[in-house]
Amino acid sequence: MTTITKAAAIGGGVIGAGWVARLALNGIDVAIFDPDPQAARKVGEVMEGARRAYRRMAPDGLPKEGRITYAATIAEAVAGADLIQESVPERLEVKHKVLAEIDAHAPAEAVVGSSTSGIKASDMQSAMQRPERLVVAHPFNPVYLLPLVEIVGGEQTSGQAVERARALYASIGMKPVVIRKEIEAFVGDRLLEAVWREALWLIKDDVTTVEELDDIMRYSFGLRWAQMGLFQTYRIAGGEAGMRHFMAQFGPCLSWPWTKLMDVPELTDELVDKIADQSDEQAKGLSIHELERIRDDNLVAMMEALSKENDGKGWGAGALYKDFVERLGETKAKSGEE
Template sequence: MPSETIIARAACIGAGVIGAGWVARLLLSGIDVALFDPDPQAGRKIEAVLANATHAWQRLLPQPLPPAGRLTFATSIAAAVRDADFIQESVPERLDLKRRILAEIEADARPDALIGSSTSGLLPSDMQAGMREPGRLVVAHPFNPVYLLPLVEIVGGKATTKEAIARAGAIYRGIGMRPVVLRREIEAFVGDRLLEALWREALWLVHDDIASVEEIDDIIRFSFGLRWAQMGLFQTYRIAGGEAGMRHFLAQFGPCLAWPWTKLTDVPDLDEALIDKIAAQSDAQANGLSVRALERIRDDNLVGIMKALAAQNEGRGWGAGQEVRALEALLAARRPVPPSPSPSDVPLPLLAATVEPDWIDYNGHMTEHRYLQVLGEATDAFLRLIGVDKAYVAGGHSYYTVESHLTHKGQARAGDQLTTTTQVVGSDPKRLHLFHKVSNAVTGELLATGEHMLLHVDSGAAKAVPVEGAVAERLAAYATAHAALQKECPIGRHVGQRTG
């Protein structure tokens, strides 16, 4: 498994769309960032991007995030890079500007600081001209939004060292990205070349009045775009070849490539008429939504797709979902571990959660099965507390829930912060009786309760068996501490039982 490098301090030069995305990903990964951008609006723009990024990460990653890194606005490139372990340059795509900025970065950067350029197409060898230490420059080309999409193309120039390529891969993996190292440098790299081919053809289709911009987008997003999101191009076509696979696909459809279907080697003149047509159709397609609103919609949709992919392959993830799982593990390792609550005569605060938009039903409230999800996670948190962790389950024993009673006391809405407390109502060698309360973390309003009976089982034999050893001792300590707690309503009630 490739290694990750966890850096402490980064510098970002440039806070446009891509630069701001880098800032957000680094900060949310717990890394301090010094940012330089001469734009007087940079602070406002970063704040908006970071709000969207935080919203997306809170939806994408179920556990609480580690403390975010600290953002400072530097007054110069020198001040930004001076203490940085790593520097990400994201200035506009002009070779003369890139060279000038890289020279300024080098003048004050630490000798061991790696420099990554976000260029979308310039050759790293061209940018290295004039650098004192060109070996530490790599192209690190991401895709928008940088804080969500994990891919980064890494490209070395003629002077780039193998060590710099390896270090770059480790640093980007350390912030949850999936680096792909190109075998040699080429203008526009791989991703943008593929996109440009589609973009050229789309421009001709609009120019020739074959389809509007919205119709072209519909054709992409309702068909092959969905396939590409989880299988890419070649694996999709392998399946299209049927049981005979890729060889059959190439034999059947390869000759079509010689037919004059497309205009990939040509591009329409982007004159004022075509620009006006595309802009007007794009305005109509947006239907009044601002760019920030569209970004939030895009992010929520990406989160939904990535979470679905993360649940595939027996929970190990598929496609971008694998990177979600990897990012979860990275962030979990950086999250401060609170001390385990000692047994005492108060319910245990073990779980916090945020109500996500897809937890809401047609009435605008958190739906029933999401309450059960939160209650189940609270149960899991208690089981981990007493030692029923992955290793324990792998050893052949676990607790299975055999009965649940959910009561609704209030209403939760999208964005609400939830907290739970857990009480051990009772236990014996084979049974565990838990009571959870779910409350609004801000107002304190009680929203729901859950009462659960669990059996300790031998998973291989599929039967209840007594709990033993350290788990039994920890459970007994919490059960004893909670024995004096009041068994408040609705503990022990059956469904529909009157309270008075």
């Protein structure tokens, strides 16, 4: 399997720090560049949470942790790196500036992955002399636990870079999915945006509250999606006749005027205050860090449970989790870490 000997993280915010945690806890050295004077503190807090989650995943011990260093420049950070993960703010002019500098100093064989949530690789490649090695590598938060990474090539991305990226991300326990067509926001965020848009209308129109809406999701279809996704869930809903019957039975309702999906509610101060106030009430005094710990514990527990299903082979994310934990153990044995 293709392995990463050194990685660089350009940007140490929530997503960048999540990448650092996943890489370092896989035993990979990571150099970080982030001009934020609070970067070390922020990354350190994410590392603390990630270590806690990984110790629960692998109670027999983890590999020797990769060394985390803070570089003074992008050039220093990317020197000798196999994988460079760019996680800077979602502004094209910022991406262009950072990617141009990465491109000027990175080793020729390095893969450059952008964590962008919606910008196309083709729109970022114009800043690079070696655009063929840039891929979108879009993860989901928390990066150190959620395994999916959407890989999207641009017009100038080489097939070799896409395949190498797929192998590199798989080597750190991720589930790379190569998106077949380059579109803004890719696939995951397109689906999330549709649900988010409808949810905003339901809150704005006082149909439900923030807490009630979250309960509706987590006590019903959220559980189904977590282990079987959308289409396989609906295949079962079609009974013995499967998906064709489901489509015939429920397809016509798609033309009914149920949804406001094509409209966007204005994010007025009133709506923002309503959502924020309801969210504060829902949290019941729990801090963000406390909620992150609860989230991580729940994610580990769900993946652990799924890892034991399917006659012990694991199911869905649980199968990948099972393989990943075994790989962590093998890496630990090779590193001699106690």
